[in-house]
Amino acid sequence: MxxxxxxxxxxxxxxxxxxxxxxxxxxxxxxxxxxxxxxxxxxxxxxxxxxxxxxxxxxxxxxxxxxxxxxxxxxxxxxxxxxxxxxxxxxxxxxxxxxxxxxxxxxxxxxxxxxxxxxxxxxxxxxxxxxxxxxxxxxxxxxxxxxxxxxxxxxxxxxxxxxxxxxxxxxxxxxxxxxxxxxxxxxxxxxxxxxxxxxxxxxxxxxxxxxxxxxxxxxxxxxGAHPASLPAGRLPEGPDGDLRPAMTVRAPIIATQPLEPGSTVGYGATWTAADPGRAGIVAMGYADGYPRHAPSDTPILVQDRLCPLIGRVSMDMLAVDLSGLPEVQVGDMATLWGEGLPVERVARAAGTISYDLLTRVADRLQPGN
CATH class of the missing domain: 3.20.20.10 (Alanine racemase)
Structure with a gap:
């Protein structure tokens, strides 16, 4: 499905x-x-x-x-x-x-x-x-x-x-x-x-x-990925070499959750809110090809702003910190990589390489417009 x-x-x-x-x-x-x-x-x-x-x-x-x-x-x-x-x-x-x-x-x-x-x-x-x-x-x-x-x-x-x-x-x-x-x-x-x-x-x-x-x-x-995209440092990304992404992966925000100081997000309670804020739940997880090992602070693009992943990636969901973006609502789209967010940046944050992310995206994702 x-x-x-x-x-x-x-x-x-x-x-x-x-x-x-x-x-x-x-x-x-x-x-x-x-x-x-x-x-x-x-x-x-x-x-x-x-x-x-x-x-x-x-x-x-x-x-x-x-x-x-x-x-x-x-x-x-x-x-x-x-x-x-x-x-x-x-x-x-x-x-x-x-x-x-x-x-x-x-x-x-x-x-x-x-x-x-x-x-x-x-x-x-x-x-x-x-x-x-x-x-x-x-x-x-x-x-x-x-x-x-x-x-x-x-x-x-x-x-x-x-x-x-x-x-x-x-x-x-x-x-x-x-x-x-x-x-x-x-x-x-x-x-x-x-x-x-x-x-x-x-x-x-x-x-x-x-x-x-x-x-x-x-x-x-x-x-569209620069071949020097090793999982360390600030190495070149596709746009630095005039490369354009051939794939953009997006998923909708399907829920939001208010967060108070001390609130945790996701399995294992590995991320804790320091201030009041809001989490967006994105319909994308490791069964779809997103790396399960991606840590908190891995970038996600929401309304042309880079927002950090928070908590552990679940099978078919992940959470993003929407603090400071009150206009973002359920149904809005998040870009996991592609146009506006080079795949190399996501790969480095996850300790892997762009090849790994591009080749693992699951068949159950639908073609977009």
Whole structure:
């Protein structure tokens, strides 16, 4: 059953934010990353908003790519985790997918499937230690793929930076140099830049870049959140990078409660009023995707004013301090994040990151106007 809380999506924001990515790396083709249901915004919605403006769309798994092809998206599709078995290897050929290969088992899948992929990407593990071939086997991987007939339209190379959201971290220079040295003599295009790396200026591989053409892979920035939104300090928010929120989450105030000094609010009586005031009860809780661990003072926007969350977040309700806002009444809307309240600010207050909030919003929220 749909809730009174709602999500308003802004497709024009996605296209604007892709334009920001292009300004950060002029001339660099863009894979728009729409994995994880378009970072919580909806896979098909994100694809529809971005397909024409992008050079290609990137997803995590074959199933997402199948859904896009079934919906009629015929452009380039990059599958970031590549095939997980022989059947998925065949699907890469059937649906004309550009697979990212990161493990020797995937080379075996391609052999067993008896197919050839015209265009493939190989991921190198330059220090993230998550996915990717060791740099020292890159030449062997290249030779094996070419001997089997893969990559006759392009055999390309990518890596992923572990600390791009901290541009000054020494790990970045180590990884960029390792990648550049590994691919220096290998033909094909290159890709190192996610959203954070684009803001750091590494859309074309950074100062140590190997020669060749580079692609970028913007993700979180497309949805309006700054990639440097770590849960500490006053780091950049979307508007600081000319990013516009693609999602606004709102919910109505369904009750108000007068508060006297010493009154407590919510489970555990964790918040106590110091002065006379008023609490507004908002129809949004952790079952809707709002973080249960968000502490008192997490910002909520009511009538263009930032008001603090008070007390613990309940399953489908939370409380906001309306002291000083006597005009706010039952039925008025509160913005949990989005237009007027960057999601990064809420995430920092809750000790998490914007990715977490955007991807957890529950399906029971209804589309807004």
């Amino acid at each position: 749909r809730r009174a809380a709602s999500i308003q999506l802004h497709p024009e924001a996605l296209r604007h934010n892709l334009g920001v990515a292009r300004r950060l790396a002029p001339g660099v083709p863009m894979w728009s990353v729409i994995k994880a249901e378009g970072y919580g915004h909806g896979l098909l919605w994100a694809a529809e908003a971005l397909a024409e403006a992008s050079d290609g769309l990137a997803v995590s798994q074959i199933g997402e790519a199948r859904a896009l092809r079934a919906a009629g998206f015929g452009g380039p599709l990059l599958v970031l985790q590549g095939p997980r078995d022989v059947a998925e290897a065949r699907a890469c050929a059937e649906f004309a997918l550009q697979a990212v290969l990161h493990d020797a088992a995937q080379l075996d899948y391609l052999d067993t499937a008896s197919i050839t992929l015209p265009e493939v990407w190989v991921k190198l593990n330059t220090g993230m230690n998550r996915l990717g071939f060791a740099p020292q086997v890159a030449m062997d991987v290249d030779a094996r793929l070419r001997a089997a007939g893969h990559g006759h339209d392009g055999l390309h190379w990518m890596t992923h930076l572990a600390c791009a959201d901290e541009p000054g971290h020494p790990q970045n220079a180590r990884q960029l140099e390792r990648f550049a040295m590994t691919v220096a003599e290998l033909p094909g295009q290159r890709s190192v830049a996610n959203s954070a790396a684009l803001f750091a200026g590494w859309g074309q591989g950074g100062a140590s870049a190997a020669p060749g053409d580079y692609w970028a892979r913007p993700g979180i920035m497309l949805y």
